[in-house]
Amino acid sequence: MKQSFYILVFAIFPLLSWAQQQLTLKQCIDYGLMHHRSVLVYKNDVDAATYKAKEALSAYLPAVNITSTIDDNIKVQQQVIPAGVFGPTDVKVAFTKRFSSNHFAQAEQTIFDKSLLTGLKANKISLKQAQLSGEQNQEILIYNISNAYYQILVYRQQLALLKANLESYKQQLAISKLQLEKGVAMEADVNKVQVNYNNIYSDVLAGESDLELAYNQLKNAMGYQLDDSVRIQDFDLDDPVVAQTQLSVGSFPSFSAANRIDFKLSEINIALLDIDQARIRATAVPKLSAYAKYGGIGFGDNLGESFSSISDYAALGIKLSIPVFDGFKRNAQYNQARIKQVNARENLKIDQQNFNLEYENARTKLIKATASLDNDKRNIALAESVFKSTDLQYQKGVTGLTDWLNSQYSLKEAQSNYLSSLYNYLIAKIDLEKANGTLTTFHHSL
Missing domain, CATH: 2.20.200 (Outer membrane efflux proteins (OEP))
Known part of the structure; x- marks a missing residue:
């Protein structure tokens, strides 16, 4: 009985230890790429493509029937x-x-069957298509996990700032009530502080709910059990991911649509349509x-x-x-395949333009988001400085409650703008990686 208990403990302990550690973005992505159910689905598609190739090859192997x-x-x-x-x-x-x-x-x-021999050429291409679809799914997982992870970072920072503001209002509310008791403040002043305190308290409750939902989103993106707890690393305002210098157009590598898996899959589709045309034409050759x-x-x-x-x-x-006449069936099939192939090439050209537009837009958004984040970062430091000065003046009786409330509101607004800019910046970074087809490289560089 004791031996079974120890075996169970040693089996569960690594899982509990993993759940208690603070995970980096890379660790979350690594977990998702191993445990999300869609990974198994696309792995099965690769296996299915392998068996499909064997099925095609079987037509050229001996067949025995009784x-x-x-x-x-x-x-x-x-x-x-x-x-x-x-x-x-x-x-x-x-x-x-x-x-x-x-x-x-x-x-x-x-x-000899030329149509069968031509069809066999599609086997390797179909297998590559299944593999690329699996890689595309991995990129989707990387993007979704990164998005949810960054959302948690911002919501957690937002909640910390809200709680700091709530504590500030709480202290001010106690001071105002004491001043009211001593007759040096009006009840209206106390009510003003109380209203602001209540508003911040509601914001804190909403922030806690948003944070919990963001954690659920991250766990779902990772393929993690929703009932289990997961923790991520603490957020640092001076983290290199945030403390970026101003970016310019020259800061980015040149764009190549060939990096994108969407582009590669379209090329494979065109290759398969080429083979299909050749296969249909080969049905006219004697067997x-x-x-x-x-x-x-x-x-x-x-x-x-x-x-x-x-x-x-x-x-x-x-x-x-020897095929002689099939009522123009082969000709109709060939023309259908030809039109599909022409359309596929035209769609690829359209996609190239769309990919380029997506990249240019993502690059512009990141440049603007970086500039906005840098500005809001300086502004939040200025708002904190103004509030500390106003709070000190209010404590000394040099300024009134209205100025104190205004400076506190300005600080809250600066914090809100900063958090919005921070989220936009983080999402703009992974949007650019997605547009450039380098999400896998982004994952390996973490």
């Missing part, structure tokens, strides 16, 4: 021997008996195959005789199939 038939000729068919052969009148003769059985094994081997057959056939007036009187036979042969 066939067994039993016929009950309820009314035996008769043939007519014309008059003059065995007599002056027609003679009706049955060349079979009521029961017959035929049992044979036949092996067939395709010697050659060989076969070998061995079996036995028996006849009898009853079922037992049809088995006891079996005589064997064997045959070898070559079959040449």
Whole structure:
């Protein structure tokens, strides 16, 4: 009993330890890439593509079939021997008996089928297509996890600032109530502070709810159990991810649509359509195959005789199939495939333009978001300085409650602007990575 308990403890302890540590963004992404259920789905697609390739190859491998038939000729068919052969009148003769059985094994081997050979070229491309789809899913996971992770960072920082503001209002509320008791403040002043305190308290409750929802979003993006707890690293205002210098257009590498998996998948689709055209055209080429057959056939007036009187036979042969006319079916199929291929090439050109536009927009947003973050970062420091000065003046009786409330509101507004800029900046960074097709590189660089 004790041994089982210790085994259970040692099995669970690593999981508990992992759940208690503060996870970095890279650790969250690593977990998602291993445990999210969609990863298994796309892995299965790769396996399915491998088996599909084997299925296509099987058409060029020998095929062996065993066939067994039993016929009950309820009314035996008769043939007519014309008059003059065995007599002056027609003679009706049955060349079979009521029961017959035929049992044979036949092996067939395709010697030449150009359409099959052309179709085999699609196997490797289809496998590559499945692999790229899996990589595209990984990029989606990286983006979703990063988005949820950054959202938690911002919500957590927002909650910390709100609680600091709430504490400031709480202290001021106690001071105002004391001043009211001593007759040096009006009840209206106390009510003003109380209203602001209540508003901040509501904001704190909303912030706690937003943070919990963001954690659930992160766990869902990671494929993590919603009932289990997960913790991420503490947020640092001076973290290099935030403390960026002003960016310019020259700060970014040149864009290449070929980096994007969407582009690569479109190219693969075009290649498959090319092969499909060639395969359809190849169906006009004659096909050659060989076969070998061995079996036995028996006849009898009853079922037992049809088995006891079996005589064997064997045959070898070559079959040449020459397509002559199919009612223009092949021509229609080829033109359909040709039009699909033309449209696929045009859509790829459209996608290239859209990819380039997406990258340029993402780059511009990041430049603007960086400038806005830098400005709001300086502004929040200025607002804090103004509030500290006003708070000191208010404590000394040099300024009134209205100035104190105004400076506190200005600080709250500066904090809100900063948090909004921070979130926009973080999302702009991963949007640029997504637009440039470098989310995997971004993940490895963390």
